[in-house]
Amino acid sequence: MKIVVLMHFDAPSREKLEKALPGCEIVYAFDTSLTYLDREDFDRDKYGAALSDADAVVGNPPADLIPDMKKLGLLQLFSAGTEPYSLPGVLPEGAKLANTSGAFGKAISEHMLASLLTLSKKLHLYRDDMREGLWRDRGSVSSLTDMTVLSVGMGDIGSQFLRLVKLLGARTVGVRKHSLSRPDWVDESYLAEDLDSLLPRADVVALSVPGNAETRGMFGEERLRRMKKGAFLLNVGRGSAVDSPALCRVLSEGRLAGAALDVTDPEPLPPEHPLWRCENVLITPHVSGFYHLRETYDRIVSIAVENLVRFREGKPLLTPVDPATGYRETQTWS
Numbered sequence: 001m002k003i004v005v006l007m008h009f010d011a012p013s014r015e016k017l018e019k020a021l022p023g024c025e026i027v028y029a030f031d032t033s034l035t036y037l038d039r040e041d042f043d044r045d046k047y048g049a050a051l052s053d054a055d056a057v058v059g060n061p062p063a064d065l066i067p068d069m070k071k072l073g074l075l076q077l078f079s080a081g082t083e084p085y086s087l088p089g090v091l092p093e094g095a096k097l098a099n100t101s102g103a104f105g106k107a108i109s110e111h112m113l114a115s116l117l118t119l120s121k122k123l124h125l126y127r128d129d130m131r132e133g134l135w136r137d138r139g140s141v142s143s144l145t146d147m148t149v150l151s152v153g154m155g156d157i158g159s160q161f162l163r164l165v166k167l168l169g170a171r172t173v174g175v176r177k178h179s180l181s182r183p184d185w186v187d188e189s190y191l192a193e194d195l196d197s198l199l200p201r202a203d204v205v206a207l208s209v210p211g212n213a214e215t216r217g218m219f220g221e222e223r224l225r226r227m228k229k230g231a232f233l234l235n236v237g238r239g240s241a242v243d244s245p246a247l248c249r250v251l252s253e254g255r256l257a258g259a260a261l262d263v264t265d266p267e268p269l270p271p272e273h274p275l276w277r278c279e280n281v282l283i284t285p286h287v288s289g290f291y292h293l294r295e296t297y298d299r300i301v302s303i304a305v306e307n308l309v310r311f312r313e314g315k316p317l318l319t320p321v322d323p324a325t326g327y328r329e330t331q332t333w334s
Contacts, residue, residue: 001312002071004050005029006059007078008038013301020305021312029059056311058304066090074311076304080104080157080289081238082321083211097321098307103299104289105156108236108262111288112157112206113164115260119232120144124282142203142257145169150202152195152218153237154182157208162186165204173198199226204234211238221246230257236288239265248274251281262288 002025009017011032018026029047030038044062051057051065056074063084066072072095075085080101084090091097118124122138129136147170151158154174162172166185173188175195182189190198199205205227209215219233220243227233233256235242244265250256258280264273267286275281291297307317 001025001055002053003027003056003058003308004047004054006047006057006061007300008035009301010035016301017305017308020309024312027054056308058308060085063090066092074098074307074317076100076307078300078304081210086212086321086323088323096311096317097323098303098317098319099321100300100303101319102156103296103303105160107293107296108157108208108288109160109164111262111284112161112234112236112260115234115262115282115284116144116165116204116232118282119258119260119280125279128279143169147171147203148173148201149204149206150198151175151206151208153206153208154186154189155208157236158206159183159186161206161208170204173202196223196226199223200228202228202231204232206234207237207241209237209241211240216240217243219243219247221249224250225255227256229255232257233259234261235259236262239263239267244273244275248278251278256280258282260284262286 001021003021004027006029008030009028014028014032027047027050029043044065048065051061052068053071054069055071056076057069057072058076058078060077060079070092072092074096075091075098077085077097077099080099080103082097082099085097120142122141125138144165145168149162149165149170150173151162152175154176158174162174163183163185166172172186173190174182174186175190175192175198177192180189180191207219209218215238218241224246233247239261242265247259251259260282261275262284263286264275264283269275269283275283289296291300303319307319310317
């Protein structure tokens, strides 16, 4: 079996892969002089040919190279999101797709909590004042103890975020698409069709949904205005779930207390975009996940290695993706 690795595998990760899959031909697109945090572009000229006869690929290759990958049996992504690879006709017929769902919950949920605390305590405003040498009181703040937190998306990320805010005393509400099942720390669970009726009572709405036709524009102007006055919006899933111009309008009117966005539409967000100049918006450049927490990287490597072993042995994958939903077969966005 020929495996092409398109993510940075450091020396310990290579040792783990090679020990688990002896006898396989493994091509690494990045050498060990780079750290796992380096973001270097894939060298198409140097490694594009290697993909043409690969049985398995670890990483997210340029989609336009996939038609040349005639032997591809498994594409193991290093991300939880699967677009554009889950779109019909992108992968060769019979090829399996796997993501790394389950690797990001700890890192992203903690990022969400930090963002929410920053907004609710107005720390972002005091940081702005600090740059100008201004000593002033920004007024009242809010407490998570008194909040109802609604998670739209109850996969690894959404459920872990609710676990954290529950520890701080919040009332936790989850929206699931197909099931009312919930972990012990979630107080209430609802189906997707109940979302609009829940928005007026939620002090925080947290989005961790994938990017697909179903979620695109999920939070347009009408739904944003359904939210409780003074509520906070968090988005760590895909920027396409939120109508950016509508969000700007609602924020400028003071309808919402603030928004924390780790993903935007478009992305990267152009310098001239009005979201940059909204006072109560906290923007981070899609960094809540990635490998900034070493544990996340190690989990991604472990999932990838396990799936490669299962693929070679003809066993069910650990994190198979359902092409119909773009997410794990055992886990929908909600």
